[in-house]
Amino acid sequence: MTLWRIRATVDDRPGYLSVLTASLALRGVNILTVQVHTTEAGAVDDFLVDAPDTLDEAGLVAAVERGRGRDCWVARSEARGLADQPTRALGLATRLVRDPEATGEALRALLGADEVIWRPMPVTGGVTGTSMALPDPAGGSYELRRAVPTFTPAEYARAQALVELAATVIRRDPDRVTVVLPGGAELLVRAATADDLAGVLELHRRCSARSRQRRYLGGAGLPAPARLRRLLEPAEGVTLVATTTVATATAVAATVAGSGEGAGSVVAMANLLAEGDEAEAALLVRDDWQRRGLGTALLRRLVGHAERAGVAALLLHVHAENAPMLRTVARLDRPTAADRDGPVLTVTVPLVAAPVPGAVPVGPR
Template sequence: MLWRVRTTLADRPGILAEIALACGRAGVNILGLQVFPTTPLVTDELVVSGPDGWTDVMIAALFADAGGSDVSATRVSDASLTDAPTRYLRGVHEVLEEGRDVVEVLHELLETEPPDVADYAGHDVLALTRRDGSELTVSRAVPFTAVERARAQALLSLVSDAGVDVPLITPSTRGAVPVVREAGLADIEAVSALHERCSVDTLYDRYQVPLKMPMTTRMARRLVVPDHGMALVVQVGTDVVGHGVLELVDDAWTFQLIVEDAWQQQGLGTRLMRYAAGRAKQAGAARLTFVTAGSNDRLLRAVGRAGFVARVERHDGNVHITVPLRDVRAVAAG
C-alpha cells in the first residue's frame, strides 16, 4: 500500500533525518520526496509504503509524532512515483496533441479524487485564470501548495496560448469545454443542427457546392457513419460545433471538415486535423489529404498550426493538402 504524506516541518537542519529515523523504526519506506519551501516553515510531500495492516490514521500519527504538523495521508497508486515535472509536461502534450480536456488533465495531475483523509478539515480551492479572464477552479481535501498552484497555472497558461482551452463563445457555467471524439448514429440530429447554424460560405468551403438546408436524414446518416471510414465531431456541452469525415478513397485517406462560424479561429479545426491524422495512422495510412474549396485559406493556416509539412495541389478548383504521417502518433479508437 502506498500513501502520499504531506506535512509541515520546522525549517531547521536535521528535521528530515528525524522523520526518516521514525519511518525506519516503524518499517515505513520512503519512496519519493518533494520539498515545497515556505517561510519560516517548510512543507514536505513524501510517498511511502507501509507494513501490512497499516491505515491512513496510523501513517499520519507516525509523522505527527516525529515532529510534523498539519499532516495529511492519502492512499495513492504507483503513478505518484513518477517525477512531477515530467507528469506536467506529459499533461501539456495530452492537451495539445491528443485533444484531452485540460480540466480533466489537471484533476489527474493534482489527484483530486476524494481521498480517505485521516483528519478532514474541508476542501481547499485552487482558482486558475484562463486566457479570456474567466476562472477555472479545482478543489481538493489536501491543501494545495504554492508550487502546485504555480505549476497548474503555468500548464493552463501554456495551453491557453495555444488557443485550445478558450472558445469564442464562453463555456457554460457547467464548465463545458471542446472535446474531440468519434461520431455515431446518436449524433445525427446534432450534426444536422451544426450545418443549419453554418453560413453559406462555410458550407461551400466544406462541400464545394451550394448545400440545401435543412439536411436530409439520409445525408446526416452518411456524415456520422460514412461507408469507408469514420466521422469525428467536436462537442461543447450538448452541442456539436465541428465535424469531419475521414475516408479511404481510391486507396488514399482523405479528411474534410467543417467548424461552425461562431467557433472558427479557436483551434478546433487544428484539433480535428491532429486527431484525424492519428486515426489515419492507426488505420495504416502513410499520408493524409485534406480537401477543401480553392478559396479556403483558413484550412492552409490550420494545417500549419498543426505542425504538418504539407504538399499543396489543385484539382478541379479544389485544394488537396497532403501531409506525411511518419512522425504522427497513432490514435486508437476510443
C-alpha cells in the same frame, strides 16, 4: 507492501526532514518519492511510500507525529502514483499543445482536484485551503476545489504554468486543434476554406437522409454546391470542419475493410453564422461518428469562438424530436431558454455572465 501518499508539515529548519524520514524508516516504510513545498507555515513534505501491510493509516500518522510532523494527511495510492511528477506534467503539457480545450481535465489530473470550474469573470489568483482561484490568460478564471489535502503555492505555480501554455496555444491558432474523443480517436478540427467544398459534399453524401433533415430542418436532399460554398466561408462567423488524422484513418481502415477512409476525410461540419449580437449555430456529424462526443466538442468550440467575438447569445434551431442534439446542448452546462414553433425549438444559450464547463466534471473548457 501497500502504497500510501503522506503529506505533512515540518519546521523549515536543518535536519527536520531527516527526523521525519527516520521515524518512517523505523517502521519499515520505504520512501519512493518526496516533494517539498515551501510555505509560510513551514515545509510541506509530500511522500509516496511503500509501507508494510500491517501498518494502517493511524500507524502512519503516529509515525509522522513522532518525527515532528504535523497537519498530517494520509491516503492510499495506486501504482500510477509512481509516475514521476515532472514526467506527468510534461505529458499533460503535450496534451494541451494538441488540444487546449482540455485545460480543465489537465488541471484535475495534475492536482487531483475534485472540481474544476471555468467562469467568465476575472479573479485575483491565490490559494485558500482546499480552494484555488486561477486567472485564465485567455479570459476568465478557474476555480479548483478538493476535499484534502490543502493546496500549496508550488501546486498553484504548476497550475498557472499549464493554463498559460493553453492560452498561448489558443492565441497561436484558436480554430486548429487535435481533438481526442473519449474513445481515443483523434480528429483535426480547423476553420474551413473554399477548398473543403469537395470534402463537405462527400460528408453530406455519406450522411443519412435523417441526419441531413435534422441539420437543415427541411428537405433531406443534398444542398446545392453554391449553398455549401457560402456556408464554408460566411461573411460573419466561422465554419469548422473535423477531419480524420493519419492514425485515425489507419485504425478505421484496419477495422472496416474497404471503408475508403483516408486521412483528411471530412466527418463533421459546424457552422456559426453571426448577425448583430446573436449567432446561429448548427452541426452535421456523419452517422458513423455520432454518439462519440464529436458534436459536443464542436459545439464547445463554436461557443468559444462566439465569446471571443463578443456575441451575447447563441441560437440553435432544433427539431423537438432531435434528442441527441438537445443532449449536446445540455452538456454545455449553461442556462438555456427554448421557444417552440410547431416541430422546431429555438434554443437560446446566453454567453454573458454564465459559467462555461471547466472540463470537470463536465469536460474541457
